[in-house]
Amino acid sequence: xxxxxxxxxxxxxxxxxxxxxxxxxxxxxxxxxxxxxxxxxxxxxxxxxxxxxxxxxxxxxxxxxxxxxxxxxxxxxxxxxxxxxxxxxxxxxxxxxxxxxxxxxxxxxxxxxxxxxxxxxxxxxxxxxxxxxxxxxxxxxxxxxxxxxxxxxxxxxxxxxxxxxxxxxxxxxxxxxxxxxxxxxxxxxxxxxxxxxxxxxxxxxxxxxxxxxxxxxxxxxxxxxxxxxxxxxxxxxxxxxxxxxxxxxxxxxxxxxxxxxxxxxxxxxxxxxxxxxxxxxxxxxxxxxxxxxxxxxxxxxxxxxxxxxxxxxxxxxxxxxxxxxxxxxxxxxxxxxxxxxxxxxxxxxxxxxxxxxxxxxxxxxxxxxxxxxxxxxx
Numbered sequence: 001x002x003x004x005x006x007x008x009x010x011x012x013x014x015x016x017x018x019x020x021x022x023x024x025x026x027x028x029x030x031x032x033x034x035x036x037x038x039x040x041x042x043x044x045x046x047x048x049x050x051x052x053x054x055x056x057x058x059x060x061x062x063x064x065x066x067x068x069x070x071x072x073x074x075x076x077x078x079x080x081x082x083x084x085x086x087x088x089x090x091x092x093x094x095x096x097x098x099x100x101x102x103x104x105x106x107x108x109x110x111x112x113x114x115x116x117x118x119x120x121x122x123x124x125x126x127x128x129x130x131x132x133x134x135x136x137x138x139x140x141x142x143x144x145x146x147x148x149x150x151x152x153x154x155x156x157x158x159x160x161x162x163x164x165x166x167x168x169x170x171x172x173x174x175x176x177x178x179x180x181x182x183x184x185x186x187x188x189x190x191x192x193x194x195x196x197x198x199x200x201x202x203x204x205x206x207x208x209x210x211x212x213x214x215x216x217x218x219x220x221x222x223x224x225x226x227x228x229x230x231x232x233x234x235x236x237x238x239x240x241x242x243x244x245x246x247x248x249x250x251x252x253x254x255x256x257x258x259x260x261x262x263x264x265x266x267x268x269x270x271x272x273x274x275x276x277x278x279x280x281x282x283x284x285x286x287x288x289x290x291x292x293x294x295x296x297x298x299x300x301x302x303x304x305x306x307x308x309x310x311x312x313x314x315x316x317x318x319x320x321x322x323x324x325x326x327x328x329x330x331x332x333x334x335x336x337x338x339x340x341x342x343x344x345x346x347x348x349x350x351x352x353x354x355x356x357x358x359x360x361x362x363x364x365x366x367x368x369x370x371x372x373x374x375x376x377x378x
Contacts (some may be wrong), residue, residue, distance in 0.1 A: 012037035013087050014071045017106045018208070021058055024102040028088075029053070030062075031105070041065060070208075077209035081183045084109045096120065100227040100253050104206035108182050110194075111202035117175065119297050120150040121289060122225045122250075124243040125159025125235035126268050133159055133236035133268060136260050138166035140233065143286030145172025149297065152177065152228045154221065155190055155203070159235045159243075164193060167201075174201040177224045179217035183209040222246040223253075230296055231256030233283060237271030244271050247280070256292060258283045294377065295334055325349060326361055330377065333367060337374035 016027055016037040033051045034040045040048075040062065048059035078085055086092050086107040095118050097103045121144055125133060141151045141163040151167035153160040155176035167174035176197050180186050182205050185194035197203050206224065207217060222245050226232050232250040234257075237243040247257050259280040262269025276282050281292050290297065322330070328347045332338070340358065344351050358375055361367045368378045 009038070010075065010085060010087070011068075011071050012041055013106055014074055014085070014208075015041055015065055015068070017104070017206075018067055018070055018074075019065050020061055022062065024104050026053065026058075027105045028103075031088075037105075073210070074208040077181075077183055078108065081209060082110060083182050083209060086113075094118070094228055096229065097224065097227045100223070102223065103227060104224070106206065108205045108208065109202060110182050110198040110204075111175075111200075113175075113202050113204075114173070116148065117150045117173065117202075117228070118230075119148065120152050120175065120229045121293075122152040122229040122232040122246065123159065123163035123235060124153055124222075124225065124232065124237075124246050125163075126237055126241060126243070127156055127158035127160075128268070129158040129162070129236055130266065130268055132262065133260075134162050137162040137235045138169070140235075140260075140283070140286050140289070141166030141174075142170040142172075144289060145170040145174070147286070147290060147297075148172070150175060150201070152225055154178070154218075154225055155186075155193065155197070157187055157189075161190060161193065163235075164197060168196060175228060176201075176203045177221050177228070178203060178205040178213075179207065179221040180213035181205060181207050181209040181211040184212075186213040218242060219245050223249040226250040226253055226255055229255060230293055231258055231289065233258040233260070233289065234272050234275060234280075235260045236262060236268040237275075238267050239270045239274065241271045244275070247275060256281065258289055258292070260284070322361070322364070322366070326357055326366075329354075329357060329361060330366065333375060333377045335376055337370040337376040340373040340375065343375065 030040045030051055034043060045059045045063050048054050048062055049056065086109050088105045092113050094113055123137060123141055125137060137159045145151055145167035150173040151163055152175045153163045155161065155164060155178060164174045164176060174197055178186065182203060185191045194203060219242065222242065226246050226249040232247055232255060234243045234247055250257050257275060257280040259272040259275040260283050261276055262272055264273065283289055329343060332343065332346050340354065344354050358367065362369055365378055367375050369375050
């Protein structure tokens with residue numbers, strides 16, 4: 001793995017990201033062929049033409065790249081503002097994002113990215129939110145963050161801002177994805193939130209320092225909001241809302257789509273109600289999302305470190321209270337049936353007591369029993 005401080009290597013990554021008409025998909029195709037940005041920049045036109053979908057004109061742009069002043073400026077400005085530049089090949093690069101087809105080759109970052117951020121939910125919605133939307137966004141973000149999930153949003157006015165604040169209020173993690181350079185927080189009234197997210201989460205962008213918040217940047221950044229997440233929750237949205245673009249990216253990326261229902265007379269709920277009609281999961285509280293994503297987030301819930309005794313913990317799953325021992329059982333069960341002896345070994349609960357707990361969970365409708373004393377999640 002190449003090191004972040006290798007400025008000579010970094011300049012070639014920056015150059016690759018700055019070439020006109022070379023987007024993320026093309027850049028990754030070139031990297032697959034040449035193995036490094038330096039070799040791409042040093043390749044001859046004929047060699048570049050040998051790569052799929054590289055036209056003569058595009059090959060000439062790559063071979064003729066000469067904007068090294070812009071590369072140097074990006075490096076200097078990033079250092080000045082404490083912005084780290086994360087390459088696609090770096091271990092810190094978000095794993096969820098790495099999986100999407102058009103993930104950027106470079107990310108600009110303030111704050112820290114953690115492995116646990118793979119357990120993330122995006123919450124997006126209207127900039128012109130209603131009091132209803134504000135309350136719901138803060139409540140669900142806070143609830144999800146309290147379970148250890150990372151909240152991803154775009155730091156825009158309205159629902160985005162409330163989602164970040166809800167996560168931070170619960171002392172959880174939150175990631176903001178901007179549509180401009182990180183040297184200029186946008187919108188300006190969120191400068192304090194920008195700093196708080198940088199200190200207690202992360203702010204990222206694929207746009208180099210100095211990039212203004214141009215309108216065309218925001219649909220592009222929306223794919224990163226969904227790409228970083230296991231699913232996207234839309235709280236409020238009109239029928240022409242940019243939040244629906246994020247939901248569209250989520251659908252293309254194979255992510256879950258959630259929506260909060262609203263009044264049929266509210267324009268702010270037209271988009272969310274339409275998503276629900278099309279099959280999005282209807283969400284009223286954080287537990288609705290936890291229930292849907294249970295197989296994917298089980299590792300997180302099992303590994304959560306809480307300031308309370310796990311033995312006496314009461315956890316609410318799908319509206320049902322379960323004890324810490326019952327939770328331990330649920331944490332190791334999935335869709336595939338597991339034998340009671342295997343469950344006993346992993347949970348270290350005595351067999352006699354375990355059978356009683358399994359029966360209780362079965363009566364609550366949380367688990368089901370298959371043949372041969374084998375159990376799985378309902």
